[in-house]
Amino acid sequence: QLFSTVDDKTEVREYFNNEGFNRWNKIYSESDEVNTVQLDIRNGHDQTIQKILNWVEADGDIKGKTVCDCGCGVGSLAIPLAQMDNKQTGAEISASDISDAMSTEAAARAKAMGIRNAKFYTSDLESVKGKYNTVTCVDVAIHYPTEKMAEMVGHLCSLADERVLISFAPKTWYYDLLKKFGELFPGPSKTTRAYLHKEEVVREALKKAGFEVSREEMTGTNFYFSRLLEAKRV
Ligand code: SAM
Structure with missing residues (x-):
């Protein structure tokens, strides 16, 4: 159990420091090499x-x-x-x-934009x-492996005085099928294992930590799907 987690983490770190960095840095930019x-x-x-x-702006109290x-x-x-600073x-x-590689790139992007109220560093979230x-x-x-998810949400909550915003790929029969289908045709690029998560598990963990879901969203395109929850400390 623990071993597989260590493996997952090492693998994820390796990936996002190398080919994963190149791939995602392009996706998360305006580059047309996609x-x-x-x-x-x-x-x-x-x-x-x-x-x-939009949520943060609507609240208008990030100051x-x-x-x-x-x-x-x-x-x-x-x-x-x-930048909402402005x-x-x-x-x-x-x-x-x-x-x-990721946090260094983030810091460089922020610096190039003259941002002073954000600092970036390298750390796993635990x-x-x-x-x-x-x-x-x-x-x-x-x-995150399935068995580590609740603990991860618990840790995020322990860092939050007021609010947690978390997104994850939801484990539903449809997305499960889509994922399995995708796995039958692995692309040329090496990637990491991907875990979908049951929404109940995330909600349970939030509740256990004393948080209540206050807003929710779902974003789905052809190849991207992400459930977004905002939870507030009660
Ligand atoms: N949150 C960013 C965004 O929405 O633009 C990046 C999303 S990207 C799909 C996933 C990121 O999670 C990668 O940069 C990866 O290095 C990072 N990551 C994966 N496991 C992590 C962990 N245990 N602790 C901290 N970061 C992690």
């Missing part, structure tokens, strides 16, 4: 990010708040959140990723410490 599948994933992911930004973004990738959420004198962002108003974790759970 194929149609990657373009579809980019569009789906953009929608998830935009939904989160002076702290945000911890776990598994930040190239900063697709952390950077626009930090409109609302925004949040203080602390963003981390297990992949050094090792992230501290207390933040909001904790976000977008499209990271796909790398």
Whole structure:
């Protein structure tokens, strides 16, 4: 059990420091060196990010708040959140990723944009410490083995004073089938194992940690699907 987790994590770190970095850095950019599948994933992911930004903007109270973004990738959420500064004198962002290549790229992108209220560092999310108003974790759970999911959600909650925003690929019969179908035709590029998660497991873990789901969204394109939950401490 533990062994498979260690393996998963090492594999994920390796992947996102190497070919995974190249692949996802392109997807999470405006580069036109993407194929149609990657373009579809980019569009789906953009929608998830935009939904989160819309919620935060609608609340209009990000001013002076702290945000911890776990598994930040190239900063697709952390950077626009930090940029809300212009409109609302925004949040203080602390963003981390297990992949050094990812967090370094995120920091470089933020620096190039003159962002000062976001810091980026390399860390797996289990090792992230501290207390933040909001904790976000977008499209990271796909790398978490099923038996580790509840614990991971619990850890995110322990870092959050007020709110957790988490997205994951939902385990439904339809997506399960789609995933199995995809596995029959492995593409040329090496990838990592992908885990879908039962929504009840995530909801249970949030509840156990004293959180209540306050908003929800689902984003699905042809090759991207992501369930997004916002939960608040009760
Ligand atoms: N959250 C970002 C976004 O939405 O743009 C990136 C999503 S990307 C699909 C998944 C990211 O999770 C990768 O950058 C990967 O390195 C990171 N990751 C995977 N497992 C992690 C872990 N245990 N701790 C921290 N980051 C992790």
